[in-house]
Amino acid sequence: MGQKENRDNLISPDSSLSSFEMGRDDVNVVCTYGKISVWFGRQVPDVVVGQILLGISNIDNSAVHELELICDFDDIMEYESNGYVLVSYARSSSGYRTTFNIPFSSKKALFRLAGSITEDLKDKDTVLDCYWTGDDSDIMRLYEELSNIDGWGLKSINYKDDAKEKQNDSVIFDR
Template sequence: MGQKSSKEYEISPYLSLSSFEMGRDDVNVVCTYGKISIWFGRQAPDIVIGKILLGISRIDHSAVHELELICDFDEIMEFESHGYVLVSYAKSKKGYRTTFNIPFSSKKALYKLAASITEELKDKDTLLDCYWTGDDSDIMRLYEELSNIEGWKLKSINYKDDAKEKQSDITISD
């Protein structure tokens, strides 16, 4: 009958969260402990990409995305000038195999990341994994933060089988 507002969705304090999925038709965000996986469909608008990245940044400044790519040596400094942090590099046949961390604490790095996602979406859907230290309350705060995006909704909440506290009188409804 009536739909619940986003404020009415609560994570059960009695169950251990396995995953929390939210988004809209062109974006899907799955949060777990340690990782946020974001699928951007080709139709995802720039503004939505930016709001998601900044939203994650507001909830967990320590979140990072790890990027591996092959580039010219000169390009390494170019990426670093945009706030990317070089973790490793090695000479290969096609250039330098590099690994960068993109810190969500850097607006400059997030702007560059958003631009590269937009560029990639011209050809194909994109999957972005971010690593964070989020727990149940951070996941709920992220959901509330992203709820201001038009069309944003809760898709599913999954709990681990091993409940923190098993009680027969607890019911979870959506």
């Protein structure tokens, strides 16, 4: 169990965490105290998209993704029926400009979001920003949760320190 002990000691208890980066070649996850930013490369398998969304949900189901899009008025109810929460809407020249929150507490909403990400990946890499209230222990729990994904690893840890000290405290891991 030496590997478990190493993972528990990855974050320095004496420093304040700035960012924690993990992933694999086709996925990159950067965690900070207010945000999780996920880059999905075009080659990422659908199952990995789902594992990441469910992993975030398992650690902090109060996390949300904010989605802005233009759609027909009738489509608003369709999004809501799939678990999206309408925050605002306004008529525009090309339809209704809407803002939805996608709650990670709704498996139905996550399923729809995963399908949307998979569809986007057919054309281009995709970035998903999630807002959460995670702290150091939540970040480590998320790392543990996502470590079940094949090829998953730690990429870098950055601490909040003076600029001079930051260079010394930044740790980069190569796989």
